[in-house]
Every structure is written in structure tokens, then in C-alpha cells.
Amino acid sequence: MPSSPNSFDRILGALAQAGRVLAGRQIAGRGVTVFPDDIFLVSYPRSGNTWMRFLLANLIYPNQPATFSNIESRIPEIYFNPDRFMRQFPRPRLLKSHECFQPHYPRVIYLVRDPRDVAISFYHHHVKARNLPDGYPLVDFVPRFLVGEFDPKFGSWRDNVLSWTVLRGSNPAFLQIRYEDLQRDPVHELAKVVEFLERSSFPKIDSSTEAFERAIALSSPERMRALEQKEAGTWVLTKGTRKDKPFVRSATVGGWKSQLAPESIVAIESAWGDVMQNLGYGLVSTPSPTAVEAISQSGSPS
Amino acid sequence: MNNTLRRISGLIQHAGKIIDVAFDRSPAGRNLTVLPGDIFIVSYPKSGNTWTRFLIGNLIYQDTPITFANVESRLPSLYVHSDRALRKLPRILKSHDCFDPRYRTVIYIVRDPRDVVVSAYHYAVKLGILPNNHGMEEFVPRLLDGSFDSGLLVNPRWGSWYDHVASWLAMQHNRKFLLLRYEDMLDDPQRELAKVADFLQLEASPERLARAVQLSSADHMRELEKKQAAEWSLTKNTRPDMAFVRQAKQGSWKSELPRRAVADIESTWGSLMRKLGYVLVMDADADRELIRH
Numbered sequence: 301m302p303s304s305p306n307s308f309d310r311i312l313g314a315l316a317q318a319g320r321v322l323a324g325r326q327i328a329g330r331g332v333t334v335f336p337d338d339i340f341l342v343s344y345p346r347s348g349n350t351w352m353r354f355l356l357a358n359l360i361y362p363n364q365p366a367t368f369s370n371i372e373s374r375i376p377e378i379y380f381n382p383d384r385f386m387r388q389f390p391r392p393r394l395l396k397s398h399e400c401f402q403p404h405y406p407r408v409i410y411l412v413r414d415p416r417d418v419a420i421s422f423y424h425h426h427v428k429a430r431n432l433p434d435g436y437p438l439v440d441f442v443p444r445f446l447v448g449e450f451d452p453k454f455g456s457w458r459d460n461v462l463s464w465t466v467l468r469g470s471n472p473a474f475l476q477i478r479y480e481d482l483q484r485d486p487v488h489e490l491a492k493v494v495e496f497l498e499r500s501s502f503p504k505i506d507s508s509t510e511a512f513e514r515a516i517a518l519s520s521p522e523r524m525r526a527l528e529q530k531e532a533g534t535w536v537l538t539k540g541t542r543k544d545k546p547f548v549r550s551a552t553v554g555g556w557k558s559q560l561a562p563e564s565i566v567a568i569e570s571a572w573g574d575v576m577q578n579l580g581y582g583l584v585s586t587p588s589p590t591a592v593e594a595i596s597q598s599g600s601p602s
Numbered sequence: 603m604n605n606t607l608r609r610i611s612g613l614i615q616h617a618g619k620i621i622d623v624a625f626d627r628s629p630a631g632r633n634l635t636v637l638p639g640d641i642f643i644v645s646y647p648k649s650g651n652t653w654t655r656f657l658i659g660n661l662i663y664q665d666t667p668i669t670f671a672n673v674e675s676r677l678p679s680l681y682v683h684s685d686r687a688l689r690k691l692p693r694i695l696k697s698h699d700c701f702d703p704r705y706r707t708v709i710y711i712v713r714d715p716r717d718v719v720v721s722a723y724h725y726a727v728k729l730g731i732l733p734n735n736h737g738m739e740e741f742v743p744r745l746l747d748g749s750f751d752s753g754l755l756v757n758p759r760w761g762s763w764y765d766h767v768a769s770w771l772a773m774q775h776n777r778k779f780l781l782l783r784y785e786d787m788l789d790d791p792q793r794e795l796a797k798v799a800d801f802l803q804l805e806a807s808p809e810r811l812a813r814a815v816q817l818s819s820a821d822h823m824r825e826l827e828k829k830q831a832a833e834w835s836l837t838k839n840t841r842p843d844m845a846f847v848r849q850a851k852q853g854s855w856k857s858e859l860p861r862r863a864v865a866d867i868e869s870t871w872g873s874l875m876r877k878l879g880y881v882l883v884m885d886a887d888a889d890r891e892l893i894r895h
Contacts, residue, residue: 402759403748403758403760403762403766448703454703459703463701466769467768
């Protein structure tokens with residue numbers, strides 16, 4: 301719980317806020333204006349959302365490769381950009397969000413990643429952001445990750461994934477992409493996304509194999525790492541974080557097998573095993589006794 | 603001239619908004635700062651949330667009964683107070699928000715959507731959103747897809763009835779969650795309030811429960827509304843010739859809701875309605891059809 305600010309801080313805060321409102325620079329966040337033709341790129345944090353943004357920006361704007369400096373004016377993230385800025389975007393807009401189920405998001409591309417890998421990536425992210433001290437044990441982070449301690453408004457990984465898949469899983473305005481599939485066969489997964497965008501009255505996108513391969517090459521971890529080295533000081537997500545730790549990290553699948561302690565694996569699998577299995581993430585510890593009640597109990601409207 | 607006036611009034615409005623936001627005076631809503639220990643009374647609109655607030659409030663506060671004049675300071679609504687004002691108020695909070703992962707303790711009230719629609723229609727007329735002669739046939743489809751946006755009554759951010767109920771039911775695990783059906787509360791309010799007392803670990807002798815039920819009866823609430831409608835944020839500036847506390851019963855859809863609207867609701871939300879134990883006309887018709895053949 302944050303300590304209550306003293307009155308001087310409060311007045312300063314109020315003035316800063318008044319300035320932002322006056323200048324129309326309030327960060328959109330949950331209050332983002334939603335247009336009926338908006339398409340949201342949603343995921344729990346550290347599930348490949350930035351990579352997907354690069355892939356799509358490189359496909360949609362083939363003449364101006366995506367960089368950390370231009371990505372926020374192509375596919376902006378709602379937590380760092382003012383509503384007024386985003387309202388002026390060409391429609392239909394593509395917006396990045398980490399929210400749990402939002403009933404008023406008209407179309408959603410949902411990215412999901414194996415939570416055992418998310419745990420590792422999130423851990424390094426919090427060290428980079430100075431939320432965790434250097435050398436903080438990963439094994440101590442996992443229980444805090446399980447209860448969604450760091451970004452409570454995004455929920456836990458389970459809250460985020462389950463709320464979307466239960467409510468929109470069988471809706472044609474919802475497309476789910478697994479990070480692991482995107483790694484394995486990016487052309488195939490991107491084709492699904494492009495098909496979804498075009499169904500959502502998005503302007504025609506060049507979907508030749510060459511265009512896909514070019515976009516994939518322009519969004520490779522190597523290129524993104526090189527861009528990050530140049531631009532980390534200006535990009536909203538990396539500004540003010542530790543420079544010795546990269547945002548674009550290993551970009552791999554299955555790192556948990558060697559990096560997570562057995563007890564951490566057991567903890568994640570026993571808390572979320574039901575949802576993980578439903579997404580095709582095989583468990584290595586004894587399967588949890590709880591069946592996927594929530595999913596089997598609530599179907600979608602007939 | 604007109605333009606200048608419009609610009610000035612726009613500026614004044616903008617300035618007012620700046621002051622509200624800067625000093626944290628706009629209603630908290632989804633921007634609420636959730637504190638550990640918060641208790642939420644959650645429902646889709648027109649599902650018995652105010653009645654539940656009266657029941658719980660009258661159980662907790664043994665000194666003065668809950669009225670429309672004090673309910674917002676005892677069991678405050680997220681849509682009446684600012685986040686900052688709420689920090690100084692008791693934290694049993696009324697919410698109409700769709701699933702929010704930060705809510706850790708939730709009392710969720712669900713009501714037959716066919717009755718919800720009838721109630722919402724009358725409230726919309728009371729609020730002046732719909733004209734007196736507006737047909738229910740036209741209102742129902744707008745409510746069904748969750749796009750009807752009236753601020754006070756429904757809001758796309760709260761989702762449709764289906765999104766609202768299904769999101770909370772699906773996410774009830776890993777949090778403290780109590781599901782109440784409005785119809786069960788009508789059937790035996792004392793029994794249902796005892797469940798709440800048990801859930802919140804409140805002292806609840808039969809006498810206390812009976813007192814709370816008595817002080818929250820529809821008749822009593824109607825009397826209070828007559829006296830206090832102008833003081834309460836939900837009735838202030840609404841049509842005084844129509845009541846907020848209306849029939850407080852179940853099944854009025856059978857006489858008030860057009861057949862077509864019943865069929866629309868059941869074909870859109872039927873699966874979830876069945877799970878909640880609401881008997882569908884559609885199913886009864888199908889059964890009769892079977893018997894005939």
C-alpha cells in the first residue's frame with residue numbers, strides 16, 4: 301500500500317495533472333476512447349506484444365521499418381500515450397493493451413505465452429525496472445508473480461488469459477495467437493492475423509511470402525536488440541530503466557526448463573495447470589486435481 | 603455571437619473538467635484505487651444492488667437505519683464519489699463493473715435478464731433517456747448487444763448482461779465470491795442475508811436479520827424514496843412521477859415484455875440463463891412440442 305502523500309506532494313501532483321488535462325496529454329489507459337472499428341492487440345505483459353507490434357508495423361508500413369521511435373505512432377500502447385493523441389490516428393486503429401477482459405473492445409488479437417516462460421521474462425523485466433534488486437532470487441519472485449502482485453490491474457496471468465478465452469474464445473471478433481506458434485512458424489501465424497485484420501475492414505495488406513519474410517527479418521530479435529541499444533533512452537517503455545539490462549531479452553521458448561527451480565514449476569502448474577493444459581502447454585509435474593471448471597461451466601451465447 | 607458563446611461555455615466546461623480531474627473529484631468508477639480488505643457489491647444494473655446495500659447496511663449499522671440520504675456514505679457507490687472521497691468512507695462498495703481482477707471479495711447479485719430489461723426500460727423512462735411512448739421492442743435490441751450508452755443506466759464498459767454475469771462467474775475462483783440470485787432474495791430475504799452475514803463474518807442473530815429485512819422492505823424503501831428522492835444521486839433530477847423502487851418482484855416480464863423480445867433474450871443468453879436456473883419459454887415450448895408428437 302502506498303504511503304499517503306503529504307499535502308505539498310498532493311498539490312504538486314494536482315498541478316501536474318491539471319497541466320496534463322489542460323494540454324490534453326492525460327494518459328489514456330483504461331479510459332481510452334474506443335471506436336467501433338478499433339482492433340486491440342491484447343496480452344498479459346511479457347508475452348510477445350512488442351514483437352507482434354513490430355511484425356505488424358513492418359507489414360503494414362513496408363516503406364518505413366518499425367523502430368522504437370516510431371512504433372508508438374503506428375500501433376500505440378494505451379498506457380503511455382494520451383487519449384487525444386490516439387484519437388487522431390487513421391482508422392481503423394490498432395492499439396496495444398494488457399487489460400483483462402474488456403467488454404467494449406470490439407475486436408481483439410490476443411497473444412498468450414507459456415506462463416513458465418512469462419515468469420522468467422517478467423522477473424528480468426522487474427529487475428530492469430528496478431522493482432527488484434539485483435540478485436533477487438527467481439524462486440522468491442514466482443509466488444509474487446502467481447498472485448499478480450506487480451500490476452494488479454492486469455490481474456494474474458490466469459485472470460488475464462482465462463477472462464478473455466472464456467468470454468470471447470469462440471467469438472469471430474477474437475483471434476488467439478500463441479507466442480510459441482509465432483516463434484515456430486511466424487509466416488503461418490501472421491497470415492492468420494492478416495486475414496483477421498482484413499475481415500475487420502482493415503486496408504489491404506501485402507500478404508506475399510516475401511512481404512512476410514521481410515517483416516519477420518525486420519522484427520528479428522537481433523535487429524530489435526540493435527534498435528534498442530540506440531533508442532532505449534527515448535522509448536517510453538525503456539526510458540528510465542536500467543541500461544545494463546535489455547528489454548528484448550532471449551526471445552526463446554522453453555527457457556523455464558533450465559532456469560526455473562522444480563518447486564517454481566510445481567507452483568505454477570498447480571495454480572494454473574487447468575488453463576495451461578487447455579492452451580496446449582503440457583505439464584511436467586503431477587496434474588492438478590481441479591478440472592477446468594470455469595471453462596466447461598460457461599460456454600458462450602448460443 | 604452564438605459561436606463565441608459556445609466557445610466560452612466549452613472553455614468553462616473544460617476548465618471544470620480540469621479542476622475535477624486535477625483535484626480528483628470525478629467519480630472513481632474503474633479508476634478506483636482498490637485497497638486490501640475492500641468488499642464489493644457487484645451486479646449488472648437493475649438487479650437488486652440498492653436493495654442488497656440496504657439489507658447489508660441495516661445488518662451492520664444497528665444505530666440508525668439505512669436511508670437514501672445515508673446509503674452513499676455507508677455503502678458508497680463507485681459512480682457517486684471520487685477515488686479520494688472514497689478513501690475516507692467505509693469500504694463496502696457498490697459496483698456495476700465487469701470483471702476486475704483487483705476485486706478480492708465480491709458479493710455478486712444476478713437477476714433474470716428478462717426482468718432486468720423491463721426494469722431498465724422503466725428506469726430509462728424515469729431518467730428521461732427514453733420518451734414515455736418509446737416501445738420496449740426497440741429498446742430491447744439496444745440493450746442486448748451491450749451498445750446502449752446512457753452513462754447512468756448502462757455503459758458499454760460494463761458489458762452486456764451476458765458479458766457481465768459470465769465474466770464474474772468464470773473468474774470467481776481464487777477470490778472470495780458469493781453468488782446471490784435476486785429471485786432467491788425475494789423468496790426468503792432472511793435466508794439469503796444470513797448467507798451474506800456468514801460470508802462477511804457479521805454477527806447475525808435471527809432478530810438482527812429480521813430487523814434488517816424489515817428496514818429494507820420494498821414498502822419501507824418506497825416510503826423513504828417519497829421523502830428523499832431529491833437528495834439521492836440516483837433519483838435526483840429524474841421524473842418524480844415514476845418510482846426508483848418499483849415493483850420489486852419477479853416475473854413481470856411475463857406480462858410486460860413482448861413475446862418477440864423474450865425470444866430474442868432467450869436465444870442470445872439462454873445457455874447462461876439455464877445455468878442460473880431461469881426457466882426458458884423456449885424450452886417449455888419445445889417440451890410441449892415433444893408431448894404433442
